[in-house]
């Protein structure tokens with residue numbers, strides 16, 4: 001089995017590329033989504049987050065995402081504390097998910113913070129989806145209907161694009177100048193050839 005990590009900064013098009021991978025029959029684990037599920041469902045995460053951030057960040061069983069985001073995205077120490085609590089549980093959950101997909105030749109991990117959270121150690125090949133900052137901001141603000149400030153709050157906690165391009169095994173250009181589908185198909189052909 002080949003495990004591929006798909007990353008890219010906010011609005012780069014990770015989810016669109018991962019939809020194309022799914023069309024090729026590749027199961028995709030979305031770290032953002034699963035982390036939020038675990039924030040609400042994992043007793044380990046809940047206990048540690050309450051211990052360090054106070055019980056008011058949970059409303060009933062649910063983490064108050066907006067309150068928690070405000071606490072961590074503008075405070076590097078709190079962000080790294082939150083990551084140190086959540087990421088190990090996500091890594092365990094991903095490992096269990098991979099085991100459940102052992103009949104697939106390729107699986108994918110979609111994570112905006114693949115490199116920032118050291119999740120690239122859990123995959124064999126990495127893909128950075130690249131789009132210019134202004135295009136990413138336009139896409140994300142249109143999609144999420146949020147202010148540019150809110151997007152920048154997250155952007156500043158993510159490794160710059162040019163770094164992520166250097167760190168990845170493959171780059172997919174989602175800049176409205178390169179068609180996505182041929183890039184994804186060619187990449188999968190290369191993976192297949194590498195595997196032989």
Ligand SMILES: CC(C)(COP(=O)(O)OP(=O)(O)OC[C@H]1O[C@@H](n2cnc3c(N)ncnc32)[C@H](O)[C@@H]1O)[C@@H](O)C(=O)NCCC(=O)NCCS
Pocket residue numbers: 009010011031032035036039065066068069072079082083086087090111112113116117154157158
């Ligand atoms: C703080 C939380 C609850 C905010 O949830 P919300 O739905 O409001 O997310 P929001 O749409 O505001 O932000 C999404 C953007 O922030 C990015 N982001 C999320 N966590 C982080 C992080 N730790 N560092 C940098 N960027 C992050 C996402 O990748 C995405 O690009 C959530 O992002 C979270 O739990 N983050 C910490 C856990 C984590 O690192 N998850 C990412 C993959 S494991």
Ligand SMILES: Nc1ncnc2c1ncn2[C@@H]1O[C@H](COP(=O)(O)OP(=O)(O)OP(=O)(O)O)[C@@H](O)[C@H]1O
Pocket residue numbers: 008009010011012013014015016017112139140143174175176180
């Ligand atoms: N090539 C494209 N053409 C048109 N719209 C696009 C393209 N790529 C992405 N988009 C749109 O831009 C927005 C951001 O794309 P996507 O959600 O895939 O980014 P992402 O990297 O997953 O972002 P995030 O890290 O915020 O989850 C989405 O609304 C998506 O439909």
